[in-house]
Amino acid sequence: MTFRRSIDITETDLTMLTRHRLAFAFLLLLLPIVAQALPPDRLAPMRHYILESDTPLDAAASAELAAEGIDVQEPMAGHRYLVRIRDGAAVPTDARIRSLRAYDASHKIARDAYAEVTKGKAFARLRILFQKDVTFEEAQSAIEAVGGSIDTPFAVASAGRQRLTVRVPSSATLTLAQDERVFGVYGPPLHIKSLNAVAAQISNVTPLFSAPYNLNGNGVVLSIFEPDGTPDVAHSEFGGRVVSHFDSKRPVNSHATHVSGTMVAAGLNAAAKGMSPAATLQAFDANVGDRFDLLMSAKAALGSFGSAADNNSWDYGLSWQGTVWYGAGEYLGGYSGLESEPYDQVMHAAGEPLIVHAAGNDALEGNPSLQQPWSPHKHYNYDTNQVDSHTFCYSQNGTGADCPATAPFNCSAGQTSAGEKYCENDKHPTHTASTSVGLMASTKNSVTVGAIQPVGFAIASFSSRGPTLDGRVKPELVAKGTDQFSTFPSNGYASIQGTSMSAPVVTGIAGLLTQQFRKTFGKTPDAPMLKTLLIAGADDLGNAGPDYTFGFGLADAKASADLIRDDNGTGSRIRTGTVANGQEIDLPVTLAASQKLRVVLGWFDPEVLLQPNPLPDDDDALLTGKTLVNDLDLRVVDPSGATVRPYVLDKNNPNTPATRGVNNTDTTEEVEIANAAPGTYHFIVKGAIGDTRSTSQNFVLISNGGAFVAPCTDNYEPNDTQATAFGNVMSAQTIAAKICSASDVDFYTFTTNTSPVAVSVTATDTPLKVTMSSSLTTTVVQNIAANSSATLSANFFPTLLPPGNIAIFVKVEANGTVGATGAYTLTPSYTFSSTPRKRSAKH
Known part of the structure; x- marks a missing residue:
């Protein structure tokens, strides 16, 4: 070790x-x-x-x-x-x-913390994450021990650990990091930012408003979190169905009103009709400053409001935003112990509602067009929480003193109060469209939505893309996000664009699916069910299979609703289950005719805690940022016995089409077979549980065709080898057994000492090959067609004098496509000659 x-x-x-x-x-x-x-x-x-x-x-x-x-x-x-x-x-x-x-x-020291403490300021504003067994008093003591003070105390009660925003002497940062009570040291709080009839047509929502569906979201509660103000609850399109939980001092906001309309507008103006026009909407404030615990508490309480799906058209301003440098670009596509871990913890623990996030609008932001050669730009000041009024420029000779103060560059002279020169020697990093997805949009259990154009379904140029830093598929879905017509304050309407506009399309669709699920199953679907339904019904765009631009495709409300209706409580489309560590679950499905088969496995994964600053191993590469804890694997075995693996993507080549393989990265796995032949398919789910609080994982499995059949169970297993053969089978005893897969082999044995020996076998839906043998040389092989019978017989004893008792073995295996049941019967027929006992003489 x-x-x-x-x-x-x-x-x-x-x-x-x-x-x-x-x-x-x-x-x-x-x-x-x-x-x-x-x-x-x-x-x-x-x-x-x-x-x-x-x-x-x-x-x-x-x-x-x-x-x-x-x-x-x-x-x-x-x-x-x-x-x-x-x-x-x-x-x-x-x-x-x-x-x-x-x-x-x-x-322990994150990259943005290094950047903060090396600005030359006497005190650095930092966020500290403590070990989960540390109390608030102990955390406070650790800060005070290095001469620091708590800026805003906040603790995420649901996650069970202290998270404090503090001001500490920059020179004491390392001392604080050495404290055993500290898990991680991060930079200053991130800056939160805001990120429809045509949309309904594109995502196939409109058919659901009429028969046979008749869906409108009636009785469904949705929720929304907005950072800049409350929706206009008085808008006539809302009819009193939008309830604001914002502080009364918070302003009415156009972004919040527009997003709300896309979800629940009644359609008084038909062009602005929302996706769930009769649903109720609960609106909450996402801008809680340093009090991330308030945000998490509000999320955890959504179940008490009955929310089925929760819209989040916001994220954090990272890297470049226009010509303003916000820093912390390393969080794009990332997973943070401060934000992501408690977010996933709440989603995993609660199981509802489904959290929907806008992917972000940063695809084109990563390399701003700055006036050359001095590149004048602004900085966001995290001490004042606003954009600095000074103009920063890039030094051309490395002195930090050559930037021109005259037009057209107007570079500011001198330095900030923190000691940063306005004439910068180092250029800020840039990024491409790849891995531009937001921090909160990169959580594991949310569904993230990108934006497409209404014509040609091309990706919107601004729409953020994956992969996440650990290679997960984000966004999972896309919807219309350009020229979105919806409600505006004061009974107005307007068209705006952004992934802020595409996310509520999916949230509203989730409301309709909830209503349909209640009609069909008599209960409310949980978040993993809704997420998997949305993905299973999506219309593939871009490269075949999932990709890092369109995810699994365009949200298709009708296709997802049809999966619910087609199942109708029979398990023919939707299955749920629980898999244990190391367990394999076989769910057979029979196709009556050839079709394109799509199988989607989904689950909500426990939260994971990543190191703020992973360093090289002694003998390995950099510690991976893989976030998957419970790794479920899906594979499909077709009627010929061939195994089809799910799609996998390569994060190092994000534009390369998906290939097939074992997916050890995502919480959604998809298998597609373009021309699936009729017959029985085995959907196999295998569990590898890495959550130290559990031994199993719940999952949802959805397919677009076939009929689920009862899982194959054979009471005579294990009998896959001659050494484990079932026996001693009595003469005339009928064995009712099953061939459960193309690789399944059954052995039986009995003992006799006379001839002849016969075995009768009847096949049902699976053709069989039966072999009867013994320790002697005679071997009999018989192929039996499906729904047919045959008898194997042999004389194992060539002489009248029996050589003694011998074991007879019968081997049964598939000789073609395994049917839905694989059932067969086997009946041996033989006699056993007992040697008469001689009475002993007593003297």
Whole structure:
């Protein structure tokens, strides 16, 4: 095993530190904690470590490790876990532990925190995430111990850990990071920003308003979070169905009113009719400043309002926004312990409503057209929470003193109060359309929506795209987001564009699907069901299969509603289940005719905690940012026995079409077979549970065709080898068994000492090959067509004198397409000659 406590200052690290302009004095602070040799049988005097395992650790494995003094606290990237071990404990010898390294300051300081503390300010404004077993009083003590103060205290009660915005001496940042109570040090709070009849036609909503569907969202509650103000609840299109929970001092906002109309406008102006025109809408404030706990509390409480789907046409301003530099571009497509982890925790724990997020409008923002050569631009000031009025420019000779103050560049002279020169020596990084999806839009359990144009369904140029940093598919869906006509304040109407306009299309569709689900099943669908229904019904656009531009395709309300109606409670389209760690579940489906087959597996994954600053391993590459905890795998076995894998994408080649393989990245997996032949298909779900609080994972499986049949169960298993053959089968005993797959083989045995021996076999929907053999040389093989019978017979004893008892083996296997049941019967016929006993003589 590998054990590491030290900070290894490598060329990679120095490059990173230089990129963020770390002062030499700050580097000197690192030197006192450079590697110290550890005794081979003792751990460093610390509590928290990163444990790496070769396999995922479920609740059972976690309990076993706890008995050894290792408290598994959080899943991290891949098969890595944050654990707590008692001080000075002996090195564990558990075979499940591949490596164990101290979780020290080298892992804790995020890139945006480095940028903040090296600006030259005496005090840095930072966000601190504490270990989950730290109380508020302990967190406060840690901040005060380094001479800092709490800016705005906030704790996400549902996630169980303290999150504080603080001001600390810049020079004390490393000391704070070394505190065992601290999990991570992040930069200042991010800046929140705001990101229809034609839309209804494009996403096939209009047919649902009339027979046989007659859907309008009546009785359905939706919700919305907006950052800039409340919807105009007095708008005539809302008819009192929009309820605002904003503070009375917050203004009426056009963006909020427009988004609300796309969801629930009654259609007094037919061109502005919403997707769920009779639904009720609960509106909440997303702009809570540093109080992220208030946002999470509001999200967690949505179930009490009965919300089925929740719209979020907002995210954080990152990297470039127009010609304003916001910084923190590394969060695009990312997963943050401060925002993403509690967000996914709430979604996973509550199970409803479905959280819908706009993908963002940053596809073209990453490389702004600045006037050359000085590139005048603005900065967002996180101390004042507004755009700085000064003009920043790029130095051309590296002195930081050559930027012109005259027109047309008008570069500001001097420096900010934090010591940053307006004439900058370093250019800010740029980015392409790839991995431009927003931070909150990159959470695992939300459904993220991009924007398309109404003509030709081309992607809107501004629409943010994936992949996420760990390669997940985002956005999952697209909808119309250009020239969207909807409500405006004061009973007005207007057309605007953005993914803010496409997200409420999907949220409104979710309202209609909820209404249809209630009609069909008599209950409300949970969020994983709604998300999987939306994806399973989507109309594929762009490259075949999912891609990082259109996701799984254009939201199609009618197709998703038809999946519900076609199932009609029979399980012919929709199945739910629970899979345990290492378990495989086989769900057979029979197709009566050839068709394009689409199978979608979906689940909500537990939250994961990623390191703020992953550093190189001793013997591995950079710690992966993989966020998947419970890795379910889908495969489809066709009637010929061939296995079809789901689509997989390559995050390093984001424009390359999807290939087939094992998907270890996404919480949605899709298998498509273009011309699926008639016959029985086996949808197989396998579980690998990495959540240390559970041993299983719930899932939703949806297919667009076929009829589900009862899973194959054979009471005579396991009998797949001669060594495990079922027996001793009595003469005239009828065995009713099943061939469950193309690879399934059944063995039976009985013992006799006379001839002849016969075995009668009747096949139903599966053609069979039957082989009868013994330790003697005679072997009989018989092929039996489906729905036919045959008898195998043989004389195993060539002489009148029996050689003794011998074992007869019968092997049954498929000889063609496995049917829906695979059932057959087998009946042996033989006699057993008993040798008469001789009475013993007594003397």
